[in-house]
Amino acid sequence: MNALPLATSFLQSDNFIYVLYIIAFGLFIQGLRGLAGPTTAVRGNRIAAVGMAIAVVATLLNKGEGNWGLIALGVALGVAVGVPAARQVKMTAMPQMVALFNGVGGGAVALISWVEFRHQGSTYGSKTLEIGHQVPGGPVVGTGVAVHVGGVPTYVAIFSVFAAIVGSVSFWGSNIAFGKLQEIIPGRPISFGSAQQIVNLVLLVLALAAGVDLVAGAHSELLFIGMLVVAALLGNAVVLPIGGADMPVVISLLNAFTGLSAAATGVALNNPALIVAGMIVGASGTILTNLMAVAMNRSIPAIVAGGFGGGGAVAGAEGAGEHAGTVKSTSASDAAIQLAYASRVVVVPGYGMAVAQAQHAVRELTKELEKRGVEVSYAIHPVAGRMPGHMNVLLAEADVPYDQLKEMDDANPEFQRTDVSLVIGANDVTNPAAKNTPSSPIYGMPILEVNDSASVIVIKRSMNPGFAGIENELYYDPKTSMLFGDAKSAVSEITAELAEL
Amino acid sequence: MILASTLTTNLAILVLAGFLGFVVISKVPNTLHTPLMSGTNAIHGIVVLGGLLLLGLAGLDGLSKALLVIAVAFGTINVIGGFLVTDRMLEMFKSKPKPKGEDDGQGGGS
16 A cells, blocks of 8 residues: 555554554444443443544554653543533533533544644645654655645545534534523524524635635645634524524534544544544434424524524514413412322423423322322423433433333324323423414424313413423413422422322 | 555545444434434544544644644543443433332432
């Protein structure tokens, strides 16, 4: 493959490293397969982690490896930040955490591309970045690609620049997503209004133009930094106008982006482990993004193009005006009686329940009901909580039996024979407007058809609209009664009342 | 020997990995999507390798070194944090034998 003068021993170690990489990505794939089932998932994740450890060790075996002190420093910093964050984060804050971890990954890609560019510019004519055939300061060897930019094949420059742009977008976009979910930045869409699309487009074109110029041989570091900055602005401009409700889709999309940028870095660095791992993440992230968008009845282009339709939100508010009939409020003791005499109760948990840390209280309540012979199940909307599966994690944390959790498609037909639906901190996913009101911005979104059950109790802090900023028609339904208050204390009160019946 | 062999080999790997990703992951049930997202997120932390490789290059100036240390730190956060958090989430599923049913007292303190 190449004519390195340094010959055999290095070639051998290169092959050895390559084999380790193959083992590593084999483990990644095996690990991901394990993630396909609840029983094998823990092991799957650990298998993938072992693969990662092998990949890191293989890289450190690389003959050119040096600067050990700096490597130790970087790793130590990463461990010091990452381990406590991962250990201490609350399960409810998981989406933000994923956004943040995803962001730093994107940031790493952008920084790596930047250094690649710096390094390529200063060592004209050498193929320093063809890791594995690397001869610092030596002659051009290896692939024999005819077109070169500053000593590296053009495709290396293309992939590197691509990784830089996408990494920077991902870093800033993820940070904004984190800020919104953490409520550092208002969850409402923030935008330039109708000019938003134009601004986004201009930024995208600018970033691409800078990238093309760099690939074509503009040896300007300033231009490279400018490109990173424009991509950063693009990341901000794309995510800021997106409402909090769409944030999971955005995080998933950015996750896929970071994967793709990692794969591009892998091509630029000729590193198979990076290519495989990055590309698999890119593929999975795309699937996941699509699933989430479908569950929310949103199209990915619509989400990326702008917030939760400014006009749509107004229409929703008008719609709510028509419905502003009477809201029936109830008390904990009435709710307890209603539940005690039901034969079938479905709990509809939402993010509000998670925020109030009420999942344990809910579990206590359902245990009390089960003692009385009430059949209890949980109806889980695909995007309950803030990400698909988020609610399952939260309920699993509270020891809710796995078989009581019903997915939306299984739960919906059963509402008709349900006596009481207990909606705890869920809002938009129960809004009948998604079925009945074509003017509503959430029209067409699959919902839990709670209004089919004989009666509904909604535990909610106030009448404030939900994440999507839309009034919920369910609350004005005559068979709905509202129990206002903090989810955790309200549920505990019901449990206490129930115990005294 | 063969022109552009590195590029074409890598492109082949890229394409195959993409298809493999689709196939492997489309089988994951909805309930595991959050851990999956977190797990795949950890895997793309593999970019840390890029930082490690470049730190091995000769002739890096101060700024390059500083950038790479940050990159390695970022990548490490991504990898270690991602795997730990995924593990925490999944442990909760694992500790759940299917028919736990009505009454094993202690639940989880409220």
